[in-house]
């Protein structure tokens with residue numbers, strides 16, 4: 001891949017990089033995206049599986065679906081995209097703001113991460129909010145109860161109509177406001193308020209770079225769009241940074 005002179009110059013002088021990531025970055029780790037031909041929402045109804053109403057109506061089905069996805073996450077590994085972002089910490093102040101719940105950035109070694117939609121490897125009690133983390137992956141029809149109060153346990157993810165965790169969102173906003181380059185990787189940019197993060201970065205003066213296999217709602221904000229799979233583009237980005245840092 002040929003990077004433009006303008007982008008290379010941005011990389012030379014940048015100090016703070018923000019990576020705003022979505023499901024596409026984990027596609028090459030074997031985790032399904034949500035939209036698009038093979039996306040989850042093409043086969044399942046979001047209002048039944050990713051809403052509090054759907055959960056209260058059918059907790060067993062929702063619980064089984066999350067246990068199935070936890071197994072996939074558990075069996076998957078960070079790919080070259082996640083690993084390249086983590087390695088970029090050797091050269092820049094890097095923040096990851098992710099819509100993903102799969103923990104792969106943390107497992108790749110990134111140290112500053114804001115998880116806007118929660119984390120599938122955690123649960124909490126709907127009634128007393130106590131964390132509940134000892135569900136076994138093979139408990140197919142778990143639907144466990146809280147040890148403190150007997151309330152129903154739910155996955156610690158953000159469903160439609162729910163507020164994002166305030167500390168994670170405001171942490172993401174602060175990083176957006178101070179970043180020099182904001183990379184928007186593998187997200188359709190359709191889900192709000194998460195999608196405000198790169199827009200806020202742009203408004204604060206960041207250079208916006210989109211990395212995706214296709215153009216998206218975010219493309220109109222991008223100063224550069226790299227169309228292709230994120231694992232290989234991020235690997236090339238890391239190699240370019242190493243070249244720049246070796247000569248400056």
Ligand code: BJW
Pocket residue numbers: 021022023024025027028033034035036039050099100101117157158159160161162163164185186187188189190191192193211212213214216228229230231
């Ligand atoms: C590759 C690739 C490769 C593939 N390399 N690229 C303002 C305007 C309009 C609507 C709203 C608004 N504000 C709020 C809303 C409502 C709603 C919303 O946004 N709806 C839209 C869908 C219309 N938002 C909410 O409800 C949010 N809450 C909220 O607003 O609270 C405030 C409030 C509360 C009460 C009353 C009123 C207001 C919460 C949103 C929660 C989203 N939750 C989910 C599920 C998480 C749990 C779980 O995983 O089970 O989050 S939905 C799902 O979408 C998931 C994702 O994080 C999120 C984003 O998806 P993402 O990551 O972009 O994936 P895809 O599949 O869409 O795209 C993948 C991309 O990858 C594609 O572009 C591919 O091309 C690309 N790709 N392979 C590079 N190898």
